Structures are given as structure tokens and as C-alpha cells.
Amino acid sequence: MAPNSAEMLAAHYAVPMVGGVLNTLNVRLDAETLAYILEHSESSVLITHANYREAVTATVRRLQAAPQVIWFGAGAAEAAGHTGITLDDFLAGAPRAAAHSIQDEWQPICLNYTSGTTGRPKGVVYHHRGAFLNALGNVLTMGFRGDTRYLWVLPMFHCNGWTHTWAVTAAGGTHICVERTDPAAIMDALVHQRVTHLCCAPVVLYMLINDPVFAALRLQAPVVVGTGGASPSSKLISALESAGLRLIHLYGLTESYGPATHCSPGPDWGEISPREKSVRLARHGVPHVLASDLKIVGRDGAELPYDGESVGEIVLHGNTLMAGYYRDGPATEKAFEDSVFHTGDLAVRHENGEIEIRDRAKDLIISGGENIASVEIEHVLHEHPAVLLAAVVAMPHDKWGEVPCAFVELRPEAAPTSEEELIAHCRQRLAGFKRPKRIIFQSVPRTATGKIQKFLLRKVASELTLGRGE
């Protein structure tokens, strides 16, 4: 239970080296969920930053068999006065454990509990082999080297920082942790810490480019930015590039140790406009050299043609997939049905082998029998100058079954806009049946890692009623 910090990074090495399994916790979870995870994972030791004293204390109180609590950071001594021990005292008293030689590459190295938008979180088990190979794939994708200076914006508790916790070190690079990851702190690190790489969710990048100071930023050397979860808009790409930040678009899941595919602008792209670049970068690219085999399959499990049109489910197979869900045989079996991992993501494959996600299977809107990808509508909304963030979900409709409903956060400094204006903006750019029937202006709920919580929006949308004739 730790922020991005030297201790958190060290835990990624120390715990596996003594033969342990590292179970990183999302620091924004509530005590009930934390208690569930600690109990379900049978965690024996909880190393925690004293910042989370309140949540940790409440969590431990709920447990029948509480783990040993080891505190670090400001306030550690005080917290340890009540329960547990400080990390310094623990290390001073601990026997110098010999590095545990890994005898079986398939043995577990980490647990990552999924954020669990429905039901209880599932414990994704990583093995040494998969983590090792995915980290190396990331070295190649991101271009990590001995002179890499990697800024930690992505939380290390999220898929072990997409395995970059190990990848940066494998390349001999330098990890840079900063206390805050707001735009000011990120820009300060970019300039003063000579950062070469960083990764984060798009929502963090939107916050960054919308910061008034950002417009003046001109980095001396290019910085590689890895992102994933939503397609980068042309506005985002232009803004980042003018400052010297080069985007790589990644796709993956907790179950694939983070990034499985990448789309990086290459010399073959030539000089193209930001708009064209955004179309091209919206693709999720190809599996990295060490990643799983990837196929897009139809309902019958057969691979679909590389035509940029046939939509099917992405299934993965190969080296960089989880061992399974901890203590959940049925969910593991279902995920690996037919010996491939089912991502639940719907995509097309282009002629050159690049994939492009159309939607999460569950985020697809089916309107009058037609499939509507919520991301396509979100993409159009993001092109409007007033829109900071848009999320589209299905809302029930008597005639069409479902229709799109958009939730929009506006840029504070933008000229005011209206539901009518945004719908008109969509009408010009989308087929009629894809146009959102309602635009709700509100803050869009996100998880700790910046993922939009569509299940909450669906709940809101399900209670909306449309005016007559809409």
C-alpha cells in the first residue's frame, strides 16, 4: 500500500527475491475492499506508507487474521506506536535473507486485484516468466536504454506499472518518483529531471495539456509518452507534439501484464497532419515482440479477415498472460475458454496487421439492431473545443432498444456550450443513429487509475427519460 516511491520500487525486487508474492494495493480503495483483498489473498505482511494510516487501520480492524503491518514514510514511527513496526526497525532486526533463487519460472511473482467494476475484485496472478518477458517487450516498445530517465506518473500499483518497474531497470535506466503527479509537478520533472519517458492514462494527459502553463512548454529533447485506455485525439497529439512529447498508443489488460500491443509513429508514416496522425494513432497497433499471439475472432472462434471492417473479439495466446485468477477456478476457465484468453474487447484488424478497438464488448450500444461503438462518438465529442472529457453509454429506448447518451466534462476556460450545440456537432460528423440523444454535463467518475467508470454512468442513463418523439 504505497505511492510511487523508492520503497514501492524496491518491493518489486525484494519481495520476489525472498520467494514472496507482491500484492500491490490500489491506495484509493475503501477499507471494506482492502480487507476483502487482504483476506482473499491471504497476505501475511502489509508494507504501507503512513499516509494511508486511516484506511489501513480501518482495514486491519476488519480482519480476523491481520497481516504484520510495516510502516514507512513521514509518520511511520507514530503509526508503529499503535500497531506494527517501522520499516527501518524491521530491516534492522531482520535476518539478511539470501536472495531466493527462482527455481520455477512459472511460480507466482505478483497479485494484481482488478478494480472490479462489477462484483468482487479478482486477483490476477502474474508468474515470473510472464512478468520477465513482458518487461522486455516493454523495453523494446518504449525504447528504454541505459540513459533512460523514466518519470513515474502511472501508479506502480497498476499492473506493477505495466511491468515498467522491471523494464526500466532491465535496460539500466533511472526511475524518477515525484510526490505529486499534477500538471505542475509533471512539467517541473520534465524540465528539471531531464525525463525521457513517462506513461499515464489519457485523462492525465488532458489535464496536462489544459494547464495554462503547458502552452509555453518547449522541451529540448523529445520525451516518449505511453498511454492507453482511450484513443488519443488529434488535439491531444498536436498539443503534446508542440511541447516535444511523442505519443505511443498501447493496449492491454491487467491479465496481459499491461501493454500487449503498441502503435508508434515510425519513419514510414512520413509527414502527416495531426488529424491523420490521430486516425492512425487511434489504432492499437501490433503485439510487441514478446507479447502473446493475438487474433480477432468471430462468435464461432474463427479468425476474422484483416479488412479493417469485420468486428470480433480480441483473444490472446502465448507468453505474457496471467497464470489465472487466484482462488477462482470458474472465472479462470471462462477467461481461457478454448485455450485462448478472452479480452472482452471488440476490434477490427487492418490489412497491415494493426488492430483497432471498437469497444469493450459490454460498452457496445445496440440501437435498432445496429452496433454503435461508444468510442466513435466519444472521439467526435473530444474534437469539440469546449469538451474536456466525454463518456458515452447506452440508455434504454422504447423503440430502438438502446440509444447513445453522452456524459461531458467541459473545459473550465472554454466558451459555454449547450446540449443542442454538441448534438449538432455530432450530427455533422456521425450517422444519425449514432448521434447521442442526450448530453449530460457532469463530472465523469473515474477509477484511481483514470479509467472511466461507465457502470456508474449506465446507472444514471437507465433512469433518464427522453422527451416525446426523441
Place this chain on the structure above:
Amino acid sequence: MAPNSAEMLAAHYAVPMVGGVLNTLNVRLDAETLAYILEHSESSVLITHANYREAVTATVRRLQAAPQVIWFGAGAAEAAGHTGITLDDFLAGAPRAAAHSIQDEWQPICLNYTSGTTGRPKGVVYHHRGAFLNALGNVLTMGFRGDTRYLWVLPMFHCNGWTHTWAVTAAGGTHICVERTDPAAIMDALVHQRVTHLCCAPVVLYMLINDPVFAALRLQAPVVVGTGGASPSSKLISALESAGLRLIHLYGLTESYGPATHCSPGPDWGEISPREKSVRLARHGVPHVLASDLKIVGRDGAELPYDGESVGEIVLHGNTLMAGYYRDGPATEKAFEDSVFHTGDLAVRHENGEIEIRDRAKDLIISGGENIASVEIEHVLHEHPAVLLAAVVAMPHDKWGEVPCAFVELRPEAAPTSEEELIAHCRQRLAGFKRPKRIIFQSVPRTATGKIQKFLLRKVASELTLGRGE
């Protein structure tokens, strides 16, 4: 049987993809040895450049069951008129074989017959897993990237080009093959092909820096040069650096898929003199991230201290070791005795974990009970301005058992020197018992890959007699 060429590179992909095993042949071998290798390996197809028509024809004639011969390059059609088929005709007529999906990562991918300084060559079997992982280790060590332009000087038939045949492609880089690899052709490629990396034996580098044109070479961007087999001298390092070539010192064997360790100047070295750099670069460094575990062990198999003094044998264990010697169980068992691979190389380990080879076990000179590393004497001889190449072996001695005998090639343009002068040069820099007792001026015999053939020199030395009292 091919020079560095597009066809040879393609074979590194095409043969494994159809489930075959690639057996690259040293193009300088005689027909008898070639016939032995083809027979022993049970090769079914021989793809060969027409340049080697004479040797191939003589080889095939010796075989009871000759493989199908497929010719490419200038003269292929004519050669095929007598026997076999051209590659073009073969490909035109062949069914489009579906890419063979590798079902078992331990299945063989390549055979590499060792040059066999004694007895018959041994067929080193590479498996997919080892080749794959060693190639990735080389990507990290050499710093291959998407913009890498790799000049092929090292023959691809030598350990599959140290697995760089796959490594450069894994990083998305470009392979550059040139017809000749003499100094003029190398310099031409460095300047006009914007080469970023090359690898070769030190003897090729000495040829390069001794070329009169080289002194004027000033490359615009630094080029990384990987070498191994003999420690780079300070003269070599200075000459290369002044042109813009940066040396990486590698160590490995055919059995370890080429490079297993590397020593690269890093920012922590600071500004040091070429002399200091040569001392530091003479070390063979540390295993690359994907290489085998490495230990230096004494006669009892126990690991020796990291003191820079205790000499023992290097043993390897782990991912990047051969499957074994093809159809040679006893040799395989001996090589893997006690579950580690015995390199036969003697080395010390420094406090920082770097290893430094003292000698091949069989190249060690034992004089009056004292061990003398032939490389130490060679190093001193290479510092003399007149010496182009020196090789030291044991010669029999009535009193001391063995004494060092040096074979020296002089630089053509250097001032003449004498046996006496070189012995005096050594006396100032070496303990008395390490001083070579004879200096023989002659061309030093090398293998096709530039390795000095000490067994030939030992034969010469064994027939020498020393003057009374020497």
C-alpha cells in the same frame, strides 16, 4: 553455405518457420570437413551461393546420400545445369508453406559446428528458446533500436552472427550486407550507409586501423563496435575512438549462442586515458540480462571469491546454453558435468562482479609450477609499436616443463625490430618467468572467423629447441 547476404539472413527465418533446423556452414572449410558435417547432421537440403561451386561439388561427390542442392547468386543457373536447382526455380515451384507454429520452445532451431581445433567438429544444437533469449540480450547489450543500421562484418555462419541475425530484426533495425569486408569496404559502408553498429574479431579491427586511409576517418555519429576473442589494446581503443567508433568487449562461446557477457564503457567510467580504458575494457564484464548465470569455480566446483586474483574456470548455467552436441552424448555430458556448462576458460572475478579471462584452460602455460596466462604476454607484445599481432603458446623445456614462446606478425610500415628487442620490451613489463624465451616472426594462422589457431603454433613450438642456458 553462404556469405553474409539477404538469402543467408532470410534462411535464418524461413528455415525455422517451416519447422527446419538451419545448419550454417563455414565457407572456408575443406570438402572433407564439409562432407563430414553434412553427413553427421543428416542435412536434407543444401542452399548455397554459386561462389562455392567448387567446394560444394567436391563435397557432394563424397556423400553417399547427397542433400538437394539449391543454388543462388551469380552463376546459379549454370551450376544448377549440372546438379540441383536454382533458388528462384525452387521458390517458384514450391508450395507456399504455411508458417510453422513452434509448439515447443526447446525444439532445435540451428546447428553450429565448432571449428574443431582438435578432432572432428562438434555440432552445437541451438533451441528456439535459447536463440530467442540470447538475441534479446544482445539487443540490450548492443543498444539495437528501430533506427539501428547494422553492418555485417562478422560472418552469419559464425554462431548465427552471435544471434544478431535475429536481434537486429527484433529491435526493428536494418541489416546491411556488403560483398567484401576489407578495410576499404568497411570504411565505405561506415560513411555512406550510415552504419550505427558492427561486430567482428579484433584481427579485423587491427586490419582496419592499420589501413592508411583510416587515420583520416572522422564519423559524424558514433558507431558501436562489438568485439571479442582477444582483449582490445589501448592502441586499438585510441585509434577507433578518434574515428568515432566505440568498443564493447564481449565474451562467449558457440555453446552460449555467442556473447554471454559484455563490458561497455559507461558514464561511471568518467574521463580516463586510453591506457586506463584498455585495462578496464580488457575485462569481459558481466552477463547480459538474459544470459546464463555465471560463476568462476575452483577445482572442487565451489565459487571463488570476487577478489580479482583467484583464477578458476568459468561455468555457465541458465537460459542461453545449447541443448547439447548433436549425436554426441559423452561430449554433452562432459560439458554439462555437475549441471553447469564448463567453458574451459580461466578467469578472475573483480569485486564489482566483472569477470576477466586469464586464458583458455588449454592455453595456460605452466612453467616451474607457476601458471602463466598467454594473453598477459600477448597484451604486452601488442603495446610494442612494431607488433601487428602476437600469439603466445607453451614450448617444452627440460627444466621448467614449459616456457612461453611468442609468434609475432610485424606491421609492414614499422621500423624493423629483433627478437632481442621484443624480449627486452617484455622484460621491462613482465616477471622474469613470464618473459617469452623465443620470438618467432611469421604469419599467425587464423580460422575463418579470425580466431588464432594456437594448436598449429604449439606444433611449431614443440619442435623448437632452445640454446644452452636459455
